[in-house]
Amino acid sequence: xxxxxxxxxxxxxxxxxxxxxxxxxxxxxxxxxxxxxxxxxxxxxxxxxxxxxxxxxxxxxxxxxxxxxxxxxxxxxxxxxxxxxxxxxxxxxxxxxxxxxxxxxxxxxxxxxxxxxxxxxxxxxxxxxxxxxxx
Amino acid sequence: xxxxxxxxxxxxxxxxxxxxxxxxxxxxxxxxxxxxxxxxxxxxxxxxxxxxxxxxxxxxxxxxxxxxxxxxxxxxxxxxxxxxxxxxxxxxxxxxxxxxxxxxxxxxxxxxxxxxxxxxxxxxxxxxxxxxxxxxxxxxxxxxxxxxxxxxxxxxxxxxxxxxxxxxxxxxxxxxxxxxxxxxxxxxxxxxxxxxxxxxxxxxxxxxxxxxxxxxxxxxxxxxxxxxxxxxxxxxxxxxxxxxxxxxxxxxxxxxxxxxxxxxxxxxxxxxxxxxxxxxxxxxxxxxxxxxxxxxxxxxxxxxxxxxxxxxxxxxxxxxxxxxxxxxxxxxxxxxxxxxxxxxxxxxxxxxxxxxxxxxxxxxxxxxxxxxxxxxxxxxxxxxxxxxxxxxxxxxxxxxxxxxxxxxxxxxxxxxxxxxxxxxxxxxxxxxxxxxxxxxxxxxxxxxxxxxxxxxxxxxxxxxxxxxxxxxxxxxxxxxxxxxxxxxxxxxxxxxxxxxxxxxxxxxxxxxxxxxxxxxxxxxxxxxxxxxxxxxxxxxxxxxxxxxxxxxxxxxxxxxxxxxxxxxxxxxxxxxxxxxxxxxxxxxxxxxxxxxxxxxxxxxxxxxxxxxxxxxxxxxxxxxxxxxxxxxxxxxxxxxxxxxxxxxx
Numbered sequence: 017x018x019x020x021x022x023x024x025x026x027x028x029x030x031x032x033x034x035x036x037x038x039x040x041x042x043x044x045x046x047x048x049x050x051x052x053x054x055x056x057x058x059x060x061x062x063x064x065x066x067x068x069x070x071x072x073x074x075x076x077x078x079x080x081x082x083x084x085x086x087x088x089x090x091x092x093x094x095x096x097x098x099x100x101x102x103x104x105x106x107x108x109x110x111x112x113x114x115x116x117x118x119x120x121x122x123x124x125x126x127x128x129x130x131x132x133x134x135x136x137x138x139x140x141x142x143x144x145x146x147x148x149x150x151x
Numbered sequence: 152x153x154x155x156x157x158x159x160x161x162x163x164x165x166x167x168x169x170x171x172x173x174x175x176x177x178x179x180x181x182x183x184x185x186x187x188x189x190x191x192x193x194x195x196x197x198x199x200x201x202x203x204x205x206x207x208x209x210x211x212x213x214x215x216x217x218x219x220x221x222x223x224x225x226x227x228x229x230x231x232x233x234x235x236x237x238x239x240x241x242x243x244x245x246x247x248x249x250x251x252x253x254x255x256x257x258x259x260x261x262x263x264x265x266x267x268x269x270x271x272x273x274x275x276x277x278x279x280x281x282x283x284x285x286x287x288x289x290x291x292x293x294x295x296x297x298x299x300x301x302x303x304x305x306x307x308x309x310x311x312x313x314x315x316x317x318x319x320x321x322x323x324x325x326x327x328x329x330x331x332x333x334x335x336x337x338x339x340x341x342x343x344x345x346x347x348x349x350x351x352x353x354x355x356x357x358x359x360x361x362x363x364x365x366x367x368x369x370x371x372x373x374x375x376x377x378x379x380x381x382x383x384x385x386x387x388x389x390x391x392x393x394x395x396x397x398x399x400x401x402x403x404x405x406x407x408x409x410x411x412x413x414x415x416x417x418x419x420x421x422x423x424x425x426x427x428x429x430x431x432x433x434x435x436x437x438x439x440x441x442x443x444x445x446x447x448x449x450x451x452x453x454x455x456x457x458x459x460x461x462x463x464x465x466x467x468x469x470x471x472x473x474x475x476x477x478x479x480x481x482x483x484x485x486x487x488x489x490x491x492x493x494x495x496x497x498x499x500x501x502x503x504x505x506x507x508x509x510x511x512x513x514x515x516x517x518x519x520x521x522x523x524x525x526x527x528x529x530x531x532x533x534x535x536x537x538x539x540x541x542x543x544x545x546x547x548x549x550x551x552x553x554x555x556x557x558x559x560x561x562x563x564x565x566x567x568x569x570x571x572x573x574x575x576x577x578x579x580x581x582x583x584x585x586x587x588x589x590x591x592x593x594x595x596x597x598x599x600x601x602x603x604x605x606x607x608x609x610x611x612x613x614x615x616x617x618x619x620x621x622x623x624x625x626x627x628x629x630x631x632x633x634x635x636x637x638x639x640x641x642x643x644x645x646x647x648x649x650x651x652x653x654x655x656x657x658x659x660x661x662x663x664x665x666x667x668x669x670x671x672x673x674x675x676x677x678x679x680x681x682x683x684x685x686x687x688x689x690x691x692x693x694x695x696x697x698x699x700x701x702x703x704x705x706x707x708x709x710x711x712x713x714x715x716x717x718x719x720x721x722x723x724x725x726x727x728x729x730x731x732x733x734x735x736x737x738x739x740x741x742x743x744x745x746x747x748x749x750x751x752x753x754x755x756x757x758x759x760x761x762x763x764x765x766x767x768x769x770x771x772x773x774x775x776x777x778x779x780x781x782x783x784x785x786x787x788x789x790x791x792x793x794x795x796x797x798x799x800x
Contacts, residue, residue, distance in 0.1 A: 023798055032251075036221045039250030047261040050268045050798045051251055052791065053222075055726065058744075059770030059783065064791050071799040088769035089660070089746040098774070130255070 020074035020140040022049035024133070025064070027057045029087035030122050031079025037126035045130040046137035049077060056080070057118075058091030062102045065116060069148055075115045075140035077133070082120040092120070112143055153278045154186035156212040157270060158203055160194035160219035162249055169253040171263040175218075178267055184278050186210055195225050200232040207236045214238075214277035218246040218270045239282035241725065241785055246273035268798050275793035280785050285722035286763050290376035291475040292716045295320065297368055297655070300328020301698055302690025302705040303480035304350050309709030310478075311359035315716055318472050319354065320382055324365045325429035327351055328482050332412060334512035334520075336698060337562040338593035344428060344515065351430040365435055367651075369469065371658045374767070375685030376475045376721045386465040388436035389422070393460035396424075396432040400452035400461065408440045410517075414507040416525060417517035422452050422461075427515070436461070476685045476712040477659065479669060480705060481652055483691035486541040486548070486645040493547075494540060494642055499615050500526040502640045505559055512566050522570045524639040527618070531638030534567055535622045536560045536578045537610050541645035543581060549645050551666050554695040556643035557584045561594050563641055564603040576603045577635055579610050579624055587697065606633060613640065646695035659686050669693045679707040687711050726784050727766040728773050732758045734780035741772035741781050 026032040032053045038045070054060060057080030065076050078099060080092040095118065103113040117136050121129050159176055161167035172190045180188050187206050191199050194217055206212060215238065217229045222245040230240035248266040256262040292315050296307045299321030307319045319326070331351075333343035354360050363382060370381035389400075406421035419425070421440040424432060442449035443463060453461040485504050488497035495502045501524050503511075514520035524531045538556050541548040557580070564576040583605070585591040597603045610624040619636040626633050648667045656663050661681035662670035669692050672680040679687050687708035690701040715721075730750075737757040742750045749765035750772060752758075759781075770783045779788060 021799060023795055033223070036223060036247075036250040039221070039254035042254055044255055044257060047252075047256045047258065047265045050265060050272065051247075052272065052794050052798070053247075054770060054786065054791075055783075056769035056771060059774055059786065061774040061788065061791075063788070064795065067792055068795050068799070071796055073795070073799055084657070085662075087660075088767060088771065091746065091769045091771045094744060094771050094775070 018141055018144060020048050020137060020145075021072060022075040022077055022137060022140060023068040023073045024049045024051045024077040024079065025054055025057065025060045026051050026079040027081060027087070027091075028053055028055050030081035030085065031057075031119075031129065033123035034079070034121045034125045034129045037123065038130045039126075041126050043126055043130040045133040048137040048140070049133055056086065056088045056091035057095040058088065060095065060098075062098055065102060069111070069115070069146060072146065074143070074146045075117070075136060077136050078116075078118045079121045079129070079132075080118070082122055085122065111146075111148070114139060115143065115146065153184050153214045154210060154212050155184045155214040155216060155274055155277055156203065156206050156210065157185055157188040157216045157218065157274065158194055158199075159188070159190040159270070160199070160217065161190060161192045162220060163192065166219070166249050166253045169256060169259055169262045170248060170266040171259060174263055175267050175270065179270060182271065182274060184214075184274055186212060194219050195228055200228070203229065203232050204236045207233060207238050212238065213242060214280060215243040216246055216270060216273045216277055217243065218248045218266065218273070220249040221245075221247050221251070241283040242277060242280045244273045244277050244280065246270040271797040272794040275797045276785075276790050279787065279790045279793065283725040283784055285725050286727065288376055288721045288723045288764050290716065290718065290721055291378075291473050292316075293318070293474045294476045294478065294712050294716075295378070295380055295472060295474040296478045296480060298328070298480035298482055298649075298690070298692065299323075299326030299354075299362075299364070300480060300482045300690060301330040301347065301350075302482065302701040303328070303478070304354055305702045305705035306478045306480055306689050306709045307354060307360055308350065308357065309706050310712050311357050313709070313713045313716075314359070315713065316359050316361065318361045318363060318474060320366050320368060321362070321364045322367045323425060324387070324433075324435040325425050325431065326354060326362065326364065327426075327428075327430065329506065330698060331426060331428070332414075332506055332513075333509045334514070334516070335562065335566060337558040338587070338589040340562070340566075342514075348428045348430075351428070355430045362431065363470070364431055366470075368655060368658065371477070375683075376715070377764070378474050378477060378685065380472050380474060380477070382470045382472060384468045384470055386438070386467050388438065388461065388463055388465050389434055390460045390462050390465075391431065391433045393458045394433045395458060396434075397457065398434075399455050399457065401434055403451050403455050405449070405451065406440055406442055408437060413517050414504075414510050416507065416510055476687065476715055478687045478689055478705070478708045478712065479655070479659065479661070479681070479692050480689040480708075481649045481655065481692040483646045483695065484649050486647050488642065488644065490548075491541060491642070491644065494537070494610075494613055495615070499613075499620060499640075501615075501620050501638065502613065502642065504642050504644045505556070505563065508563055508641045512563070512570070520570070522567055529638065530571060530574075532571070532574050533635060533637045534564075534574065534576050534639045534641065535620075535635055535637040536564055536576065536641045536643065537622075538578065538580045538643045540642040549666060551695070552584065553643070553646040554584075555646065555697045557582075558587070558590055558593065558697065560641075560643045561585075561597045561603075565597045565601050568601040568603060576601075577637075578603060578605050579622075580605060580607055581609065587699065608633070646691060648692055652692060659683060661686050679704055679711055685715065723764065724768060726768045726786065727763055728761065728768065728770055728781050728783045730759050730761055731780045731782060732756075734778050735759055736778055736780070738777065740775050740777065744771045744775040746771065
């Protein structure tokens, strides 16, 4: 079975804390993703996402605080704008925009985190290996 | 090339049970940059930390990766260990292979492979980590307390008595809160006002307390040690500098308005103080009801004021206060009877809530302490008290216990019996929770000495009939249907956080729980802190609680504030976003993205400048910068790029 490789960018305050909670509560999810912790989801430059795809990531998951709950007030709104735009661009480039997913996961939502990671891993598994022409 | 030491923790079997630690060590020992790699059973133990310290010294390591639990737990531990032997703490990174790996995966091979990737990414990050120094931030040693009920009063007094200035903001025209409305307090039956008013006066006279009554918080900016709070001073239409509180205006004002303080059982005037012992004891003019404001005529108060203190032209004004810490003590309100259709929905006059009954019982209340019912002023002979109204009712209202109702209902029933010995008091209850000091004894006294009848069960129906309120329910202990034709029904309705709490929480960037109360930083170990540094919680804003608990929590919050103020400086994380002026084109995109106004465009130099104290290090500007001039310290684009590569190769 194809095992996708996923890079996940989680904000420190909500989603990464949610991932810690999933661990503490011993929830399980698929091991296909590796997290890079950023202070805020707004730190994620579209460049990083493309960088991950270029380096062979089959999917990129971004986790931030719920709208209105951003630790940095408005960072997640920047993320939302950037991801929305980038998804359109990925489509233009002939890629499945579903390979990029943005989720709001709070520090209390360990269960949601586990569900999202597993769901996303399975979806990327169905999509198959990424085909990106080396630039 | 950096010389990096990698220390892999077993955490007993917490990590080693799923991740093959030995294999990880074996696979990474030749990874570029790794000068030393070792596993150990408990890296956070003293021998574990000593291993790290020894190897830093012995091998002259200039970077450390500890693969262990979440950085929220032991990042500070390991950074401290590195620092103690001279390695800059910001060159020690944690690879979280427990919460985000060994605990969430069962497949040993997959977990081991993933742990390796996590560690590789951390190694790549450390390779480019700079030596950083924490940013030194001065502290404004001045506190703000929002809310002037008993919790806010206690917090303000405790802080002020430690020698620090306090700004106390209260939205009503007097401090005192709901405690000022109470008749007597459980379990001692102290007169509430008698024990509260001296504290109110102490606040008014304290030279370290600046009391802003009839004022609300409009905006909060800044951060711990350095908040800026914008406060709206609502127009009082009375110049308090001139007013002496003589009361002539209140006496002569012809307009009567139902008194909020007396729960609308009596009237106040359009120009009024909420109660005679108000602090400050100066009136405000309620422009919504004032004849002059409505018709342009009257002006009786203005004509009669001996000090020319009435000023109809006053407008709301805004004040800005600099404070280093904020205590939120905004208190509670009772769940409105209008939201309780099963109990008459507030339409039956003789079905009242607990605070209304307090005013009926109060010696200074509208009936002078004689128990009368609101509809006809008769002394009620049969009174039914119902507990858990709206509380512990997840299907229809709220799931939580309001905590104070068991005891205040006991007190109500007892006080009623003391005033009307021939009358009968019934209490419908689900449980009697008498968990405080002297509370169980108090309840026993009511049930035995004062012969209050306790009926275990919920009320099924309640309706008005021939001037009585018929209450039917089941006594589940005797399994009998009960029907009582009551003269008065008192509902112990749920405690709700005070109106406006959601908006205030947003301004303060603090959390709200599923029931609308403020969230503490940790339910057990940090019960008086919010998750925002420098913002503390006291009283019913956080959860329903009685007076002794509110006072204790307020004193605890005050202690947190004074602990903060005891330091000379605060140290701010140096992981902030700087500007490479060689690359910056001065486009200013980052200025608009920054949520903290930490960035500004220097037009003469044509570059953006950063206020390091204001920068919180979110990195939004870095992602927005089109030229790569904005870079976050120790999380640069290059570091993220290397981490991505490490994960994917």
